[in-house]
Amino acid sequence: METILDKIIAKKSETIEELYKRKEELKTVVQSKERRSLLNKIMQAEALSVIAEFKRASPSKGDINVEKDPKEQAKMYELYGADAISVLTDTPFFKGSYEDLAKVREAVNLPILCKDFIVDKIQIDFAKAYGADLILLIAAALEDEKLHELYTYATKLGLEVLLEVHNEEELERALKTDAPLIGVNNRDLKTFEVSLETTEKLAGKIKNSGRYMVSESGIATFEDILKVTSSGANAVLVGETFMKATDLESKIKEMKVSLGGLR
Numbered sequence: 001m002e003t004i005l006d007k008i009i010a011k012k013s014e015t016i017e018e019l020y021k022r023k024e025e026l027k028t029v030v031q032s033k034e035r036r037s038l039l040n041k042i043m044q045a046e047a048l049s050v051i052a053e054f055k056r057a058s059p060s061k062g063d064i065n066v067e068k069d070p071k072e073q074a075k076m077y078e079l080y081g082a083d084a085i086s087v088l089t090d091t092p093f094f095k096g097s098y099e100d101l102a103k104v105r106e107a108v109n110l111p112i113l114c115k116d117f118i119v120d121k122i123q124i125d126f127a128k129a130y131g132a133d134l135i136l137l138i139a140a141a142l143e144d145e146k147l148h149e150l151y152t153y154a155t156k157l158g159l160e161v162l163l164e165v166h167n168e169e170e171l172e173r174a175l176k177t178d179a180p181l182i183g184v185n186n187r188d189l190k191t192f193e194v195s196l197e198t199t200e201k202l203a204g205k206i207k208n209s210g211r212y213m214v215s216e217s218g219i220a221t222f223e224d225i226l227k228v229t230s231s232g233a234n235a236v237l238v239g240e241t242f243m244k245a246t247d248l249e250s251k252i253k254e255m256k257v258s259l260g261g262l263r
């Protein structure tokens with residue numbers, strides 16, 4: 001059965017062709033030399049780190065907040081205490097772009113994750129040029145060799161990598177790299193269902209391997225935060241809940257729980 005990930009990746013070949021045509025433009029983009037580290041923030045944090053996502057739309061939810069201004073949203077995220085910002089740059093399925101990434105970069109001084117379905121080095125070049133400090137690599141989308149190649153390429157460019165897994169088999173593969181940041185995505189790519197038990201299931205192995213864990217997707221309430229934090233998450237990545245929040249300040253503050261008493 002073809003999953004949404006298969007569909008997204010199939011479409012990426014068109015995007016990649018387009019990016020190679022636009023390659024010259026990378027020479028004209030003024031890149032910031034400063035690199036902001038999410039890993040350092042997570043390592044030093046006493047509270048749960050919150051990665052707030054700029055997400056206009058998604059395959060599972062359709063339009064979320066399509067017209068939102070990336071600069072405005074990013075400034076609010078920074079003001080209300082987010083530790084990093086994730087920007088979805090995929091256009092066909094999420095209505096995002098590298099231009100959104102650049103606008104967020106201009107607006108804030110936080111580490112920025114380029115959240116995309118990366119299968120080619122050119123996407124990493126664009127992510128860096130438009131202001132990302134870290135990129136996402138999805139184990140389910142990459143064979144081992146490609147995963148290692150892209151991981152090495154990104155780290156050589158000075159970018160951090162959030163390596164995402166959905167299950168034990170992908171986690172085993174991820175742990176063969178030396179990626180210190182492992183993302184556990186709670187969304188099933190076949191059914192779109194989210195279950196925080198995915199975080200709970202994989203937490204032990206991640207912790208024993210000495211890596212840091214980011215729990216991603218389907219996090220909306222204080223109860224969700226308590227669940228993933230008591231499982232051992234060091235950070236959460238939250239998209240839809242923040243993009244739809246009527247009181248964003250309270251929503252972000254609710255998630256910044258102290259890690260001390262919860263473990």
Ligand SMILES: O=C(O)c1ccccc1NCC(=O)[C@H](O)[C@H](O)COP(=O)(O)O
Pocket residue numbers: 004005053055058059060061185187189216217218219237238239240241
């Ligand atoms: O969000 C989707 O529908 C989706 C479908 C298929 C692959 C990836 C998808 N989302 C990317 C993400 O990982 C999420 O945007 C991120 O974890 C935030 O999730 P949420 O807080 O549930 O918006």
